[in-house]
Amino acid sequence: MELLAIFISAILINNFVLHYFLGICPFLGVSKKIDSAVSMGLAVTFVMTITAIVSWIINHWILIPFNLEYLQIVSFILIIASLVQLVEMFIRKSSPPLYQALGIYLPLITTNCAIMGLALLAALKNYNFVETVIFGVGSGVGFTLAIVLMAGIREQLDLADVPEPLKGAGIALIVAGIMALGFFGFSGMIK
Amino acid sequence: MMDVLVPILTMGLLGLFFSLGLVFAYKKLRVEEDPRVVAIADILPQANCGACGYSGCRAFAEAVVKGDAPTNGCPVGGEQVAAQVASILGEEAQALVKKVARLHCRGTKTAAKDRGEYIGVTTCRAAHLVGGQKQCSYGCLGFGDCIQACLFDAMEMGDDGLPRIDENKCTACGRCVEACPRNIIELHPVDQEIIVFCRSLDRGPLARKVCKNACIACGICVRACPEGIILENNLAKIVDYKKILPEQIPAIEKCPTKAIGRIHRASEEEQAKTNEKQAFAP
Numbered sequence: 001m002e003l004l005a006i007f008i009s010a011i012l013i014n015n016f017v018l019h020y021f022l023g024i025c026p027f028l029g030v031s032k033k034i035d036s037a038v039s040m041g042l043a044v045t046f047v048m049t050i051t052a053i054v055s056w057i058i059n060h061w062i063l064i065p066f067n068l069e070y071l072q073i074v075s076f077i078l079i080i081a082s083l084v085q086l087v088e089m090f091i092r093k094s095s096p097p098l099y100q101a102l103g104i105y106l107p108l109i110t111t112n113c114a115i116m117g118l119a120l121l122a123a124l125k126n127y128n129f130v131e132t133v134i135f136g137v138g139s140g141v142g143f144t145l146a147i148v149l150m151a152g153i154r155e156q157l158d159l160a161d162v163p164e165p166l167k168g169a170g171i172a173l174i175v176a177g178i179m180a181l182g183f184f185g186f187s188g189m190i191k
Numbered sequence: 192m193m194d195v196l197v198p199i200l201t202m203g204l205l206g207l208f209f210s211l212g213l214v215f216a217y218k219k220l221r222v223e224e225d226p227r228v229v230a231i232a233d234i235l236p237q238a239n240c241g242a243c244g245y246s247g248c249r250a251f252a253e254a255v256v257k258g259d260a261p262t263n264g265c266p267v268g269g270e271q272v273a274a275q276v277a278s279i280l281g282e283e284a285q286a287l288v289k290k291v292a293r294l295h296c297r298g299t300k301t302a303a304k305d306r307g308e309y310i311g312v313t314t315c316r317a318a319h320l321v322g323g324q325k326q327c328s329y330g331c332l333g334f335g336d337c338i339q340a341c342l343f344d345a346m347e348m349g350d351d352g353l354p355r356i357d358e359n360k361c362t363a364c365g366r367c368v369e370a371c372p373r374n375i376i377e378l379h380p381v382d383q384e385i386i387v388f389c390r391s392l393d394r395g396p397l398a399r400k401v402c403k404n405a406c407i408a409c410g411i412c413v414r415a416c417p418e419g420i421i422l423e424n425n426l427a428k429i430v431d432y433k434k435i436l437p438e439q440i441p442a443i444e445k446c447p448t449k450a451i452g453r454i455h456r457a458s459e460e461e462q463a464k465t466n467e468k469q470a471f472a473p
Contacts, residue, residue: 062205068198075205082209086216093220 003134006127010138013187016114017146018180020121023114027147028172030105037151038144043105045140047084048118052136054079055119056129069123076119084109114143149179227279228252234275236267240342242364255280266290267362290363290378292337292345292356293454297388297404298330299351304401314339319372326401329373329391337367337376383432385443389450392424399448406450415442420451427451 016022023044030040055076063069088106092099109115118139122132153175162171228249235248243264245251254260255276262280263273269289309324311317315336318324323332331353338346338354345360346367354367358381368376375390387406391398395407408425419434420427420443427450429435435443444452 058205062201066197066201068201071198071202074202078202078205078209082213085213089216089220092222 006131007134007138010135011142015142015146015183016139017143018183022117023112031147031150031154034151037147040105041144041147043109044143047109047115048140049136050083051080051115051119052122052132056132059123072123080115225256227256230279231255231276238267240364242266267364289381291358291361291381292367292376293379293386295375295388295390296331298325298327298402299353302403303327303330316372327391336370340366340370384453385435386454387427387451392426394425404448404450407448411445412443412451415439
């Protein structure tokens with residue numbers, strides 16, 4: 001039950017994009033078409049899950065035993081950067097179609113603050129291993145949900161009569177704000 | 192001392208571990224890539240316009256190396272790029288005749304009669320849905336969707352209400368061809384001089400009633416050059432440009448509505464008109 005709560009909360013209540021405002025740059029940059037939004041969402045989910053696993057291992061087996069928690073940020077950057085490289089190479093070798101589909105998004109995620117935020121938050125909340133993994137998957141699903149919803153809205157927005165000064169990023173940010181308000185309504189669901 | 196050494200050693204070892212991991216993975220997982228693909232991709236124009244029929248310059252480069260696409264398959268790059276691509280592949284460049292987009296309509300504001308005033312979204316696509324402003328339902332709508340679509344700044348709207356194509360700038364990428372809802376823009380080899388400037392399938396009298404420059408299917412051009420031109424659905428059609436001999440061109444140009452003729456005539460005619468006007472000006 002506890003795990004389900006973590007999962008749901010990562011998707012809806014503490015959504016990375018709409019609650020923490022992390023990962024805004026892919027959220028605005030790659031949300032013009034639903035297809036690419038889905039690819040981006042899947043890539044983020046994938047990297048988040050792997051990051052959650054490895055960062056937990058490093059944190060609990062190396063940093064905490066040596067009292068080096070203050071090195072979390074540096075070591076997580078190291079982990080994420082090298083992991084994404086590794087994953088990219090692996091996918092390129094093992095599944096060229098998937099590599100083509102994820103394309104440019106995979107290396108872009110390396111510098112995504114949502115991934116960093118995930119590793120740090122999981123460490124901050126003192127989750128155990130299983131909880132961390134669930135948290136990672138849930139956060140990724142939450143990101144995918146937000147970016148796909150946003151892409152759907154923006155595809156419709158292309159047909160709408162948007163005032164000249166608000167075109168592009170302006171209206172996208174307003175929509176994101178309204179979406180965040182909407183997701184705020186979920187906050188009563190889980191204490 | 193330990194407070195300093197432990198973090199340095201930990202981070203150093205972590206870094207070493209990951210870098211060794213990456214080095215090892217790179218050796219194991221490296222994908223061999225054909226250097227010719229990279230070299231060809233580098234010389235392509237990188238417009239990613241898709242005129243070659245592939246999804247982008249990179250995809251075209253891969254297809255050329257595989258042998259699926261011809262070395263001169265990039266219409267944007269022209270002969271120069273074709274020659275470079277061929278030299279990378281060690282082949283002779285296949286001769287590339289430059290193509291340009293051409294408009295098959297001379298329904299200018301003065302020549303084509305309006306059916307009424309069109310008030311609405313000012314794109315050809317929208318106007319096409321309700322039939323457009325002109326009585327002719329085959330001619331140019333004149334809102335310039337093709338000009339919008341052009342990436343190379345090769346088109347502009349003329350004063351006569353028809354788009355004009357700068358053949359030096361045109362790269363035959365085909366975006367205007369796709370943008371035109373009436374399909375009256377086509378790509379032709381740049382050396383093809385004779386063109387039918389009409390797409391109206393209306394019968395002669397009707398076609399002439401709605402537009403002074405329409406093809407009325409009288410057959411004068413067909414009689415002048417039966418091998419190269421035929422009549423089809425009330426419209427003259429050039430079936431084989433190469434069979435039109437230079438000495439037949441004057442006879443073809445006797446067309447009563449000037450719906451077939453030399454491509455560059457339009458500008459000369461206008462020039463003559465403006466000269467006339469200036470001559471009559473007080």
